[in-house]
Amino acid sequence: MRLFHFILIAFLLISCSDNTIGINEAKPVAIRGKTITIAILPEQNVFEQKKRYKPLAAYLSDALNANVKIKLLDGYGSIYDEIKNRTIDGAFFASFNYVLTKARAEIEPIARPVGMDGDASYKVVIFTRRDTGLTEDVRTWKGRKAAFVHEATMAGYVFPSWHLKKHGIGSLERHFKKIIYIGSHDAVILSVFKGEAEIGAAKDLILKRLLSENPAIKEEIVILASSPSVPSSTFCVRGDLAGGTKERLKKALLSMHGDDSGKAALQILKASKFIVTSDSEFDMLRQMVKDAGVDFKTSPFRGR
Amino acid sequence: MKKKLILGLGLVLLISTLSAYIVTKNLNDIVTNQKIVNEQDIVIGAYSEMLFQLKGAQAELYRHQAGYSRNINDLVSYIEAFDENMDFLSAQYSLHHHDIACMQCHSEVEGRITSLSEILSEIKGIIKQYKLDVSILVTTSDAGQIKVLEHTATSQGNTILDLLEKVKHAADKMRDQIKSKRNTLISRSRTVISTTLFLAIIFSLAVFVAVIRGVTASINSLITGIRRLASGDFSQRVDIRTKDEIGFMADAFNAMTEKLNAMNKEKDGLLNALRGFNEKLEVKVKEATEGLRLAQEQMVRAETLAAIGTLAAGVSHELSTPLNTILGFTQLMISDLDGSSPLKGDLKLIEQESVRCKKIVQGLLDFARAPRHEEMFTDVNKIISETLLLIEYQPSIKKIVIKKDMDSGLNPVEADPLQLKQVFLNLILNATQAMPEGGELIIKTENVRQGIEASVSDTGMGIREGELQKIFQPFYTTKKDGTGLGLSISYGIIKEHGGEIYAESSVGSGATFRIFLPAQNELEKESMVSENKSRGDNR
DSSP states (O other), rough: OOOHHHHHHHHHHHOOOOOOOOHOOOOOOOOOOOEEEEHHHHOSSHHHHHHHHHHHHHHHHHHHHHHHEEEOOOOOHHHHHHHTSSOOSSSEHHHHHHHHHHHHHHEEEEEEEEEETTOOOEEEEEEEEGGGGOSSGGGGTTOOOOEESSSTIIIIIIHHHHHHTTTTOOHHHHHEEEEEEOHHHHHHHHOOOSSSEEEEEEHHHHHHHHHHOOOHHHEEEEEEEOOOOOSSSSSEETSSSSSHHHHHHHHHTTOOOOOHHHHHHHHHEEEEEEEEEOGGHHHHHHHHHHTTOOOTTSSOOSSS | OOOHHHHHHHHHHHHHHHHHHHHHHHHHHHHHHHHHHHHHHHHHHHHHHHHHHHHHHHHHHHHHHHHHOOOHHHHHHHHHHHHHHHHHHHHHHHHHHHHHHHHHHHHHHHHHHHHHHHHHHHHHHHHHHHHHHHHHHHHHOOOHHHHHHHHOOOHHHHHHHHHHHHHHHHHHHHHHHHHHHHHHHHHHHHHHHHHHHHHHHHHHHHHHHHHHHHHHHHHHHHHHHHHHHHHTTTTTTOOOOOOOHHHHHHHHHHHHHHHHHHHHHHHHHHHHHHHHHHHHHHHHHHHHHHHHHHHHHHHHHHHHHHHHHHHHHHHHHHHHHHHHHHHHHHHHHHHHTTTOOOHHHHHHHHHHHHHHHHHHHHHHHHHSOOOOOEEEOOHHHHHHHHEEEEEETOOOGEEEEEEEOTTOOOOOOEEEEHHHHHHHHHHHHHHHHHHOOEEEEEEEEEEETTTTEEEEESSSSSSOOOTTTTTTSSTSSSSSOOSSSSSHHHHHHHHHTTTTEEEEEEEEEEEEEEEEEEEEOHHHHHHHHHHHHHHHHHH
């Protein structure tokens, strides 16, 4: 009889149970009015690059309670234009392009990522293949075929030009027989390794990585010159961005490594944290640019 | 009853559960089908988006080629979104491709899904290359490379668009087929659900009615039985053979009616006995009341007689002296007169009347005199015979036939023989006087309970009812020359002997006077007999 009562009650309870589990489980989606657009320049695989930046955007969106979007622009020229037009609020700048943009538009450095190996700055190294016979003496470089990343980069123009100038050679273009701009540091290293060029310049960090990954390259590549350290890719915001937003952005980036989602985003970006970056850290570079004879106001940005 | 109710409820629950199962299954089928339709809608939506996105990317590429745009973000975003949709679709088809349950129902779709998967794989391969080319395109500054890549990417994009159009068309067709199946399923399910619910209601009602009827029929039968029992029909039995509570109640009811019936019969017997007893009691009460009334009358009469007796004794005593004087002087005067004296006749008349008055006074004195109880064992038959000898020479008796019905074994009574003789003389003389033209005088004696009864009957004119009440009163007489004291004296004598005297008569059919005298009990009788014997012996 008890069993019968139990079955009856169970039957009634099951009949009356709430079946709207799915509806209750749905999380409300926050409607954020403000949008902060951060620009990045394309790397070799833009799609993978965007995927890497997505967690950062999500983290900042939560931290700032705003829609943080990543916008891919084809060059620093475009970044400059959009900063002037106020269609973007910030961007990641390579060191030389920061100096150029800073000279023409009001931007403010906030922070930059520290790599997994603790590097937040880089040097530019000029290297050759062991069999080229080139030495640290820049005169041996004369009439050789050179491969650089881009003419509007620290590695592709500023340091080689500054280094040559330092050793009494006025024109980069005339000193080398041919200069090819390949677009990426990896490609420069590989072109020198393969013999497509005799001399090249790239970021030391990338060279270090490639050398550790490919012992064969390590055997063949010889470093001829090295630049002073300059800050690596730096996150800057528009100078006229609201002070509160600027500060919150800075705070969110600097405290990112202390937050779970922030840590995950940093891992995907292959960074351990963000550190404070100030304009004065670019003074050395600014001087090199000046020494290299680059006109801050007219020199073209990297990219089309 | 509880079992019936539980069984009924169980059946209804079973039917409900079965119905719920069928309904749920159909709803689940509909929901599953709707899910498939929804998924298909989403898939088709994804195809549409992919078409839009790739067309957007292609447009961006064209703009790049033409030098109208430097916006690579849109180009990359289109391709990125396309890629996301691609991943979604691949996961979707992969999911369905391995869904055995799904395949069982949609076996013909399997081939299509396989072919779709192949096309998607092809698209995937092309898009991978497309993305690489676009990546290089947006990063390289080599104009020659840019031109080649723009051409290649555009061509790849167009190929993907063609393939997508095909896939989307196939997906559209598939969706139409699924929708058609869904509609069929909904229609079929609607029929099944309606039929199931209808049948469930009908079955439930049938079960409900059967249970209620099963329960109420028994209860009604029981109620009918109780009502009949209440109306007094103790022979009522309820025919319920179920083994439930009602069955137990019916058995108990039948047992109860059995007992009640037996008790009722016993009660009827007792009631009849009581009724008979009551009737007897009533008769006895009536008799007792009548006896009491008679006793009261007799007592009143006795009291009256006693008072009259006392009065009569005084009056008689006062009258006897002057009467004796009158009589004496009258007789002296007659003796002094010669035979021719005219007064002699008158004086004779005075003498006669004086003698008559003296008799009356003497009668009154006898009436008032205290009884002389010289009682002895007396044979009433003998007393009656002696009395008849006294009157047989009376002229009035000549015309009368005397019939004697005397019990030879008549018990003796303790009485004064002279007084009894006077009583019978009075009664016999009264009877003869009641038959001046002759008739029958019937004298009867017999033993009765606790005594003897003697009756003197005549066939004379009889006594009226009103006179019957008064005849034992002193001085009440219907005769011209009667004193009205005979019956009163007789009454007094019989009462003195502890007996009873009463008269029965109706006008024209004579009268009967009955005398009851108490008899001696046997022991006393025997002792008396032996005493007499010894006395005789002594003599």
